[in-house]
Amino acid sequence: MDAKAAAKEKTLATKDNLIALSHRIHANPELGFEERRASAWLCEMLADAGFTVTAGVCDLPTAFVARAGSGPLHIGICAEYDSLPQIGHACGHNMIAAMAVGAAIAAAKIADDAGITVSVLGTPAEEVGDGGGKILMLERGGFEGIHAAMMVHPSPLDVLDMNSTAITTFDVHYTGKETHAAFAPELGINALDALTIAQTAIGLLRQHIHQTDRIHGIITHGGDAPNVVPAHTSARFMVRAKTLADLGEIRDKVFRCFEAGALATGAKLEIVGGSKPYAELHHDPRISALYGRNAESLGRKFLTIPAGTSGGASTDMGNVSLAIPSIHPAIGINSMPAVNHQPEFTAHCIKPEADAAVIDGALAMAWTVIDIASDAALRAQLIKV
Numbered sequence: 001m002d003a004k005a006a007a008k009e010k011t012l013a014t015k016d017n018l019i020a021l022s023h024r025i026h027a028n029p030e031l032g033f034e035e036r037r038a039s040a041w042l043c044e045m046l047a048d049a050g051f052t053v054t055a056g057v058c059d060l061p062t063a064f065v066a067r068a069g070s071g072p073l074h075i076g077i078c079a080e081y082d083s084l085p086q087i088g089h090a091c092g093h094n095m096i097a098a099m100a101v102g103a104a105i106a107a108a109k110i111a112d113d114a115g116i117t118v119s120v121l122g123t124p125a126e127e128v129g130d131g132g133g134k135i136l137m138l139e140r141g142g143f144e145g146i147h148a149a150m151m152v153h154p155s156p157l158d159v160l161d162m163n164s165t166a167i168t169t170f171d172v173h174y175t176g177k178e179t180h181a182a183f184a185p186e187l188g189i190n191a192l193d194a195l196t197i198a199q200t201a202i203g204l205l206r207q208h209i210h211q212t213d214r215i216h217g218i219i220t221h222g223g224d225a226p227n228v229v230p231a232h233t234s235a236r237f238m239v240r241a242k243t244l245a246d247l248g249e250i251r252d253k254v255f256r257c258f259e260a261g262a263l264a265t266g267a268k269l270e271i272v273g274g275s276k277p278y279a280e281l282h283h284d285p286r287i288s289a290l291y292g293r294n295a296e297s298l299g300r301k302f303l304t305i306p307a308g309t310s311g312g313a314s315t316d317m318g319n320v321s322l323a324i325p326s327i328h329p330a331i332g333i334n335s336m337p338a339v340n341h342q343p344e345f346t347a348h349c350i351k352p353e354a355d356a357a358v359i360d361g362a363l364a365m366a367w368t369v370i371d372i373a374s375d376a377a378l379r380a381q382l383i384k385v
């Protein structure tokens, strides 16, 4: 039996357990850096499959590395397993986790024959938007020695080289002065007015930004009582641009909108966080072409999105892709009109089409690992980098 047939046989033999894993994570959503059960389930399944598992790597309790094989070419498969507040696995990270485990177990079967080492990198907290798990793991040596990295992300439709922009996420705090809102309003400094002015300025700024820029946020504290002038308000905002290099300019403009709120009201402004932005995603064209062919051979049809026409989402896999040749294709679960980050998408992430995508994504990745391993020129290029 050739390597790809062996990988397929292994994936089909693991199918029920992979789907059960995906459903179990979906039924037990955990927020970023709190994914204790999900990371433990992944570690357990990989240990049972013969992987050497190290949990809690890089000083992150819910990060892990699971390794199999000992060949010179080292391929990393990233697993995400964090959910979103209130709407659970509306980004389908339950599927990402199961696909990563499935691909690694299938690839591990042929690892030594193919001269590769396969690692699953358990990367927590992708949804946080600042200092995501992959960024912290990159900083702390968690990706050391990996020659190529990959993961597959659920999406309404299949997209091979999905757009993914840079993003910075930060908190804004205004401090004013309380007073009786009716009896002595002239004594107050209204921290909620500061946020209102900032949001108005941001609304006007949106006329003058690039098509791929995005500015969006929520008020996390708007005051305590309508008859007390709010002295403390806060918001969390995200700013996106096409690249990390472009992000500074739009971020500075947004910061000035928040300064305008402070200037107009006299409230004190503090901006916290935003020091570890996510980079735009660079798809390695060689590995992407291999994945594309493998996914197409499983019946997947990729949607073509003209470059520059969509802002796209963002991921800390972007930072990995700047450091290591990487791919991050989207796998379709036929959820339209439901899209990621809607509760309707959450419901789709355990439907039969999602389960089929888990198996296709796992197998397409395992086959891509095999293709990389058996391409002497690509191997040499990757190992040398």
Ligand SMILES: [Zn+2]
Pocket: 090, 091, 127, 340, 341
């Ligand atoms: Zn998401």
Ligand SMILES: [Zn+2]
Pocket: 091, 092, 093, 126, 153
């Ligand atoms: Zn996601």
